[in-house]
Amino acid sequence: MEIPRRARVADVLAVASYLWVLPAAQIRGEQRNRRYLAPRFAVCLVSSEQGHSYPMIGRVMGRDHSSVIHAARRAREMMARDPQYAHMVERLRLLSSIAKPFVADRIAA
Numbered sequence: 001m002e003i004p005r006r007a008r009v010a011d012v013l014a015v016a017s018y019l020w021v022l023p024a025a026q027i028r029g030e031q032r033n034r035r036y037l038a039p040r041f042a043v044c045l046v047s048s049e050q051g052h053s054y055p056m057i058g059r060v061m062g063r064d065h066s067s068v069i070h071a072a073r074r075a076r077e078m079m080a081r082d083p084q085y086a087h088m089v090e091r092l093r094l095l096s097s098i099a100k101p102f103v104a105d106r107i108a109a
Contacts, residue, residue, distance in 0.1 A: 006050040006051055006052070006097075007050060007096045007097070007099050009043070009047045009052055009056060009057050009060040009061070010060055011096065011099050012043050012046050012047050012050070012092070012096045013027060013028065013043050013060065013061070014099075015092055015095045015096050015099055016039045016042055016043045016046075016092055017039075018095075019039070019088060019091055019092055019095070020038070020039040020088070022035070022036070022039060027039045027040050027043065028040070028060075028061055028062050029062075037074075038078065038085060038088075040061065040071060041071040041072070041074050041075035041078065042075050042085075042088065042089045042092050043057075043061065043092075044057055044061065044068045044071035044072045044075065045071070045072040045075035045076065045089065046089065046092050046093050046096055047060075048068070048072050049093070050096070050097075053065075054066075054068045054069055075089065
């Protein structure tokens with residue numbers, strides 16, 4: 001039986017950083033404008049869909065679990081309203097699912 005591989009939350013963050021052309025630190029940061037919120041919400045959604053717990057995602061993203069739940073919910077709402085955002089989230093899902101393990105470590109080095 002093959003165990004499905006999932007990307008680490010840091011790897012999903014690294015892929016989002018690549019897609020949105022923003023440093024990972026800014027995605028994780030405290031800025032509240034849409035430029036940073038959209039990828040932050042997407043990382044929370046995709047990471048939770050891959051089976052990571054809300055507290056684990058929160059630790060990586062520098063937030064508590066309730067903020068992660070809110071972010072995932074907001075990402076779904078934004079996807080319903082904005083087809084371009086929905087497309088970016090789909091790309092994040094795809095690239096995260098095929099990313100080599102520990103891609104975030106190789107990018108940081």
